[in-house]
Amino acid sequence: MNIAVLASGTGSNFAKLISHQDGYHIYALLCNNPSAHAINHAKNAGIRVFCPVRGDGRAVKLADFERLALDFLAGLDVDLLVLAGFMRVLSADFLAKAPPAINLHPSLLPVYKGLNTHARVLAAGDRAHGASVHWVNSELDGGQIIAQISTHVRAHDTVPSLSARVASLEHRLLPWVLTQMAMGRVPNGMVFDGDHSDFSERAV
Ligand code: GRF
Numbered sequence: 001m002n003i004a005v006l007a008s009g010t011g012s013n014f015a016k017l018i019s020h021q022d023g024y025h026i027y028a029l030l031c032n033n034p035s036a037h038a039i040n041h042a043k044n045a046g047i048r049v050f051c052p053v054r055g056d057g058r059a060v061k062l063a064d065f066e067r068l069a070l071d072f073l074a075g076l077d078v079d080l081l082v083l084a085g086f087m088r089v090l091s092a093d094f095l096a097k098a099p100p101a102i103n104l105h106p107s108l109l110p111v112y113k114g115l116n117t118h119a120r121v122l123a124a125g126d127r128a129h130g131a132s133v134h135w136v137n138s139e140l141d142g143g144q145i146i147a148q149i150s151t152h153v154r155a156h157d158t159v160p161s162l163s164a165r166v167a168s169l170e171h172r173l174l175p176w177v178l179t180q181m182a183m184g185r186v187p188n189g190m191v192f193d194g195d196h197s198d199f200s201e202r203a204v
Contacts, residue, residue: 001182004028004078006086011038013084018045020175023182032065066094092138101136104174106166113141118162131170133177147187149173149194169194
């Protein structure tokens with residue numbers, strides 16, 4: 001299974017996808033932010049980078065990014081787009097023309113779509129938090145859920161502690177989902193207990 005990853009920033013999940021690469025092959029990184037650290041991960045791994053910029057070196061507008069990305073993808077044999085920290089909402093028109101796309105999001109969707117999920121979980125006094133991988137549609141964080149991983153919110157959790165714990169869960173979840181998909185076993189909304197189980201061994 002050939003994938004292209006879309007990322008806008010740090011790219012810690014992208015780095016995990018590079019080191020895991022079990023059953024899937026990363027064809028390219030598509031990036032809308034020329035300063036993104038994700039670009040360094042791609043270059044170090046010899047993965048081609050698509051990151052269009054304007055004449056002054058700044059990022060292009062989303063509509064231009066989408067148009068250029070479709071041209072770029074047309075020359076590649078990509079089965080799936082993987083959004084891992086891609087911080088823009090792709091248009092319905094782009095999604096209709098591009099390969100299918102999945103996204104990683106730091107909440108137990110459908111709750112807490114959008115930004116600042118850790119702070120919102122703490123403010124609400126929720127007892128559970130986690131991460132989701134879902135199909136992408138043109139609604140923000142709105143597509144069908146593929147798999148989730150949860151963690152208990154602890155009494156002394158802060159935004160940094162929760163953020164670090166959810167990030168480590170994401171680093172396990174997304175590569176596992178991709179390996180499953182590469183084997184033709186698309187998970188159907190299963191939820192793993194990230195505090196207790198080694199889900200990669202238990203899961204079918
Ligand atoms: C992750 O929390 C992901 O769920 C969200 O953006 C973050 C990306 O982190 N969509 P990184 O750039 O992979 O470190």
